[in-house]
Amino acid sequence: MKGKSSLAGIRNLLLPRPDGPDRVDASAIPARVLFGPAPKPAADQSGDDFVGFLKQAYLFEDLNHGELTRLARIVHERTYRDGEYISEQGKPGAALFVLRNGVVEITRRKRNGEEFPLATLDPPASFEELAAMGEVVRWSSARARGPVSLVALGRSDLDALGGNFPHLANKILKKLVQITAARVQVLVEVQYFSEQEQEGEA
Amino acid sequence: MTSSDEGVIGGLLIKSVVATTGLLLGAFLLWALRSLIVPVAVSGLLAYVCRPVVTSLERCRVPRGVAIGLLLLTFVLSALFVVDRIRAIMPTETGAIEFKVRALYAINERYRDLMQLDSTLAKGNRLYQFVHADFDPLVNRVNQLLALAPQERSQLLASHSGGANTQAGSDSLLDEDRVNLQTFDVRARTARAEERAAGSPRLTAAQAPVNKPLAVLAQILSTWIVAPLVFLFLLSDTGEIKRGLLSLVPNRLFEPALTVLADLDHALGDWVRGLFLECSLLAITVAVLLAIIGIPLRWSIAIGLFAGATNVVPYLGAAVALLGGLAYALLAHEIHPLLPMVTTENLAIWVIVVVGLAELIKNVVYEPLVLGGAVKLHPLVVVIGVMGGAILFGLAGVLLAIPTICVFKVLVSSAARQLKAYGLI
Numbered sequence: 001m002k003g004k005s006s007l008a009g010i011r012n013l014l015l016p017r018p019d020g021p022d023r024v025d026a027s028a029i030p031a032r033v034l035f036g037p038a039p040k041p042a043a044d045q046s047g048d049d050f051v052g053f054l055k056q057a058y059l060f061e062d063l064n065h066g067e068l069t070r071l072a073r074i075v076h077e078r079t080y081r082d083g084e085y086i087s088e089q090g091k092p093g094a095a096l097f098v099l100r101n102g103v104v105e106i107t108r109r110k111r112n113g114e115e116f117p118l119a120t121l122d123p124p125a126s127f128e129e130l131a132a133m134g135e136v137v138r139w140s141s142a143r144a145r146g147p148v149s150l151v152a153l154g155r156s157d158l159d160a161l162g163g164n165f166p167h168l169a170n171k172i173l174k175k176l177v178q179i180t181a182a183r184v185q186v187l188v189e190v191q192y193f194s195e196q197e198q199e200g201e202a
Numbered sequence: 203m204t205s206s207d208e209g210v211i212g213g214l215l216i217k218s219v220v221a222t223t224g225l226l227l228g229a230f231l232l233w234a235l236r237s238l239i240v241p242v243a244v245s246g247l248l249a250y251v252c253r254p255v256v257t258s259l260e261r262c263r264v265p266r267g268v269a270i271g272l273l274l275l276t277f278v279l280s281a282l283f284v285v286d287r288i289r290a291i292m293p294t295e296t297g298a299i300e301f302k303v304r305a306l307y308a309i310n311e312r313y314r315d316l317m318q319l320d321s322t323l324a325k326g327n328r329l330y331q332f333v334h335a336d337f338d339p340l341v342n343r344v345n346q347l348l349a350l351a352p353q354e355r356s357q358l359l360a361s362h363s364g365g366a367n368t369q370a371g372s373d374s375l376l377d378e379d380r381v382n383l384q385t386f387d388v389r390a391r392t393a394r395a396e397e398r399a400a401g402s403p404r405l406t407a408a409q410a411p412v413n414k415p416l417a418v419l420a421q422i423l424s425t426w427i428v429a430p431l432v433f434l435f436l437l438s439d440t441g442e443i444k445r446g447l448l449s450l451v452p453n454r455l456f457e458p459a460l461t462v463l464a465d466l467d468h469a470l471g472d473w474v475r476g477l478f479l480e481c482s483l484l485a486i487t488v489a490v491l492l493a494i495i496g497i498p499l500r501w502s503i504a505i506g507l508f509a510g511a512t513n514v515v516p517y518l519g520a521a522v523a524l525l526g527g528l529a530y531a532l533l534a535h536e537i538h539p540l541l542p543m544v545t546t547e548n549l550a551i552w553v554i555v556v557v558g559l560a561e562l563i564k565n566v567v568y569e570p571l572v573l574g575g576a577v578k579l580h581p582l583v584v585v586i587g588v589m590g591g592a593i594l595f596g597l598a599g600v601l602l603a604i605p606t607i608c609v610f611k612v613l614v615s616s617a618a619r620q621l622k623a624y625g626l627i
Contacts, residue, residue, distance in 0.1 A: 073440045076448055076456070084453060092623050094457040152456070156464030164257045 054151070057098045057124040059175050067168045074161065076152040080144035089141045093131025095152040096176075099123045102148030108140045120145070129176050132158050239598040241429040247605070249436035251474055256437060270437050291500070296361055299354050300375060306348040307378035308533045310385050313341055323385070324392045342393060345386055350379065458620035465616035466609060473608050477514065479572040484564050485510025488523045491556035496539030496549065497530050505530075513564075515600050516584045520561040527553035579607060 051068045054060045054075075060068060077100075080086055086097060089109050099121055106119045106127065118140060121127060130136045132155050153172075162169035232239075252273055259269035293301060314323070317330035317337075326334070350358065362376055436443075444463060451459045489506030493499050505526035513519025531549040544552050579587075587607045591599025621627040 073442075074445075076445055076460075078453060078456060080453055086453070087457075091625065092457070092461075094461045152460075154457075154460040154464070156460060156467070159464070160467075164254075165261060 053100060053124065054098075057126060057151075059096075059098065059126045059129070059172065059179065062171050062175060063168065067165075067171070070165065070168060071153075071161075071172075074153075074157045076154070078150055078152055080148040080150070082144055082146050084144050084148075086142040086144060086148070086150070087128055087131075087138050089138055091138055093128055093136045093138050094156070095154040096126060096129045096132040097142070098126045098151045098153075100149045100151055102150075103145040104148055104150070105143050105145045106140050107143060115141070126179075129179060131155060133173070133176055133180075236595050236598060237425045238428060239595060240601060241426045242432050243598070243602050243605075245429040245433040246436055247474065249433050250470065251478070252437060266438065266440065270434065273437075296357065299350065299358050302348045302350060302354075303358070303375060303379045303382060304535075305533050306345065306382045308535075309341070309344060309348075310382065312532055313337075321388075322392060323388050324395075342389055345382075345389055349382070349386055355379070454624075454626070458617070458624050458626070461620050462613065462616045466612055469608060469612040470605070473605065476572045480564065480568050481510040481513045481519070483568045483572070484513050484519055484560060487560045487563055488519075488557070491560055492523075492527055492553070494540045495544045495552045495556055496537030496541075497527065497534075497553075501526075501530055509560075516588060516604060518600075520557055520564075523560065524554065524557045527557060579604070579611070583607065 051065065051072050054068050054072060055063070055065075060071065063071065076095075078086075080102075086104065087093060089107075100123055102123075104121045104125075104127070105117055106121065107115045107117050109115045127142055128138065131138070132153055134155075158169060158172065161172075255273060256266060256269045259272065260266055264272070292298075313319070317326035317334075319326040319330065358379060359376070448456065448459055448463070485506040487506075488509045489499075489502045492502035492505060497505070505523055508526060509519040509523035511519075512522045528550055531553050534546055534549060537544070537546055537549060539552075541552075584604060584607075587603040588600055591601075591603030591606070593599070595602075618627070
């Protein structure tokens, strides 16, 4: 029961219904779904407190204050200039990122070299989560749009956390799996509904 | 050439100059502060080994500061226990005097037999003619170290002459002391004659100036005082050093650097754990094998522990076990071996055999077993590395040659792999 309701919550969070005045372009929905929860309004953020910021991230929302403090000691704060690549398509991934300030654009390069945007992320969205779970080659690029600061959690950091504080690492990994599974599920759903809608229109 | 090209070239030139200056400055500092390398490296490795213990305590909800305090308390208590045990097995003053007499007698007799020396102790067999220039000063030095001071001789005579409490063997002990005294005189006369023949006073080992022990101790303490500070600093670090290092790395190198650091951490961890296991296994093997050939358990364990501890330097563990075993074989009057064919006369040969066997077991069984996952180095690299380290940095070089080579090897291979994967080279 709990699983169902939580899935519904995630679906709502990840996939806003396109019936309001701020309806999302249907073609952008699958891409949006892939790259994280809908951005929260800036008013939700509680000042500059780093631990408080981590608590806002969907990925770390299950952690208590002590665990967040421990996590804050091992993550890396990075800043990027406008247009700088955070991660690049075709390169190996070794860390996941949580956006703290600024806007990040997710793009994918076509075979002809043309780059098209997939999504635009605002704080406290996370991206490249798969890189924290295992060795991956990235299939999209993340680029800073304007000055960006973000928090990186390396795969090796998560591995070390698993060895030293397995309970904490477990909570993060469970959340990573939840996010990944929910995204796949919602993506399939979107694809299915999209096809049905197209058939209905036809 | 456009102004933009000139700017790029100028930038590259400035970067090259800065990098070269940095490298030179680093090399100069490394050389100038080389006396601090051993204390810093040893305390760093110790902190690396102790870190999992502190983390385990932290996992049990013990605050990190308290965990470090508990660890230090355990160290202090262990050190006190070891000192207490050493004091307990140390011979009494009379026992030490007796040991010196018997050891000196045994060494002189075996040297005389081996070299077939005449009564002047200046002529011997061919072996003596070949090695006497190197061995005589050594034996003279041993004679001077083990010779009894007048006060010690009076104490020996008082405890072993006449009375109802005279112990068995006192006569032989006093005889041995008399022989030692005669040998010492003969050696001193021979040394003086050699000096006269040489025309100028030759500095013999017996006359070599002895460094002032207090000055040496003060020098050692002044450099090692940094060790506990480094140990505490590194142990209380919760990742700030790594994060600080990574914060200096440009963004495009962040993920490769993260992976390289992880590779280094794994390699160093595997090496430290493997080395600790290998040293422990070597210590047990040497102790057991020496006990089997008749060296008393107490001394077998002591030699084994010392060999295990010094095995941190490749091949030094076996050398220490060999020296310790041979020293005992030289001094032993009677032994109780488990193997019937071992006697006092051939004990030295058996020591060589069992130490060789222990080294063989270490190389063939233990190393593949416990160091299998760690960095593998060719034996030639090990030997040249240790010798090169000794020439460049002395003891520091000997101790740290292998970990440095391991770190360098992993650093280069991992960095090359990552830079290639990220398309940076």
